Amino acid sequence: MNKLLLTLSVLTLLISCKNASSPNKPTDEAKKYENPVIAVSLPDPTIIRATDGTFYLYATENTRNTPIYSSTNLIDWTFEGTAFTNETRPDFEPKGGLWAPDINYINGKYVLYYSMSVWGGEWTCGIGVAVADNPKGPFTDKGKLFRSNEIDVQNSIDQFYIEEDGKKYLFWGSFRGIYAIELTDDGLALKPGAQKQQIAGTAFEGTYIYKKDGYYYLFASIGSCCEGVNSTYKLVVGRSKTLFGPYVDKEGKNMMDNGYSLVIGPNERFVGNGHCSEIVQDKAGNEWIFYHGVDKQDPHGRILLLDKVQWDKEGWPYVEGFSPSLSAEVPKF
Template sequence: MKKQSLFSLLLATVLFTGCSSSSHAGEPPAPEKDTYTNPVVRNSLPDPTIIRAKDGSFYLYATEDVRNLPILKSSNLVDWTYIGTAFTNNSRPTFEPDGGLWAPDINYINDQYVLYYSMSVWGGEWTCGVGVAVADKPEGPFTDKGKLFRSNEIDVQNSIDPFYIEDGRKKYLFWGSFRGLYAIELSADGLSVKPDAEKKRIAGTAFEGTYIYKKGDDYYLFASIGSCCEGVNSTYQLVVGRSKSLFGPYVDKAGKDMMENGYTVVIGSNERFVGNGHCSEIVQDNAGNDWLLYHGVDRNAPQGRVLLLSQIGWDANGWPYVDGNSPDNQAAIPVFK
């Protein structure tokens, strides 16, 4: 779940002062770095989603602790510049009038940028839902196309956390929270549910924040368990299961089905960072290394959920892992030419 905090009351321009590492006019450029330090952004950016646009830059979107969904830009996944919001007060979605915009998912479909989002009030599990917006450029402006469905319309309680994927030339949306994870086929343009499509349940009641990654012949379902939004008491962890089919069954390392709440932990907590979860898309750098962004709570500055970066490895049996099963304080920087 994606609870907005008091942090969201601050102005975005104040929140992201110092977010970019760019040099000031007239100063020599900063030397290239060999390492980065977590958090890569100290401001609250829950539930990140990213895309590499045609200009080669990465664009990141997050739950609106900055109202109207913040957008940041980077060339290396480490140095991020705040560039605006996906919506304005006048253009933001309205199907849940008092709702917040949570857990966006950015994609490039049919020559346009397509942003799926959840809209909900905290605890409004039957009135929340998933909507979609489009833009010609990754920085927007995004035009809302309205809701795809609400919880009470699709009969899935707490319909949040959308994730889009294409498989076998078909388009699918996955979503859900601690009432189950589900999937449904979308129309050819990705902007509506395919007529007569039937939803499929793929996981039990322990998970939210679906992200599915295909590697070789295997599908990996990344999700989050625990509490997201209790500050230093948050228990969020990033977990995974694996399947030979997009729709499962997904099982953990011990063979337990995720429909029965089986899971393998990828990222847990450590002395510095807790409540770590809800990952972005996996990005591969020019050295062939895989990287993952996600949010967590920094015990040293526990206001909001900060942006963390980790390298993902793959063991001899094909399971993803992060060294130490938790965020590094410092690590080698991704390689992007």
């Protein structure tokens, strides 16, 4: 063997040994994801972690009959189908769309609350509920809980379910006040005799409440959701020591008087950012939130965005820069 061949053989052996002991791949800390996480229109996302650890995400039906996606890491998503079919979809508003789903696990069932409305039908719209044994469905519709004209709250959409002290409650409302009412033990009907109560003013829709460190944080959205690149939607928050308020902003202004503090606003790439999902934690304890926005580079709908929720020294939530990230470190899974 000549010297050149010997040298090449030794180098090849050294490189092979190095690659075997130290694979040339980035560490978890170096991995990045880019927004949008899913570049199709998925407005008003809601998310749940199933008993096997898989995440399932649902959204307003720009994909007809309510789309379902699954993921194990919050970044890579698989389309699983829809919650309903044309034959099984709710029909209490025959020409209505299925908006702003809210997924929950109640008494061993996956319970999906939904809004049903035609655009501008603020007195005929309403909220219904469906159930399934599996997060992929099939979901069986249990019908409407109420319409706007039955509960006397105009624009009764954008519901959110929460449990507190063994009781079950539904919050809802869209720019006509945010309200709450108690549900039955199975979560499938209004509790007989329950009375609604107003929680926040007329600036808000898309309620989500998150309990942390002795506070209830009421996330909501303000502005216009659906005007493409001219959308002014923003995600805002107030907090309270009790579930039913009073909720106040950083300056102490009551949300009943339309006070709020900013969580996510626009930037040069994404506008109309709001209507958040539930907050979920990764294995490192980091908290993540999904929401929709409009990509000015490709404004074909309201695409799915993801960001890590951070908390300032006074305990107020925000995302870095108060606007969507273009790229960030992946969740830890």
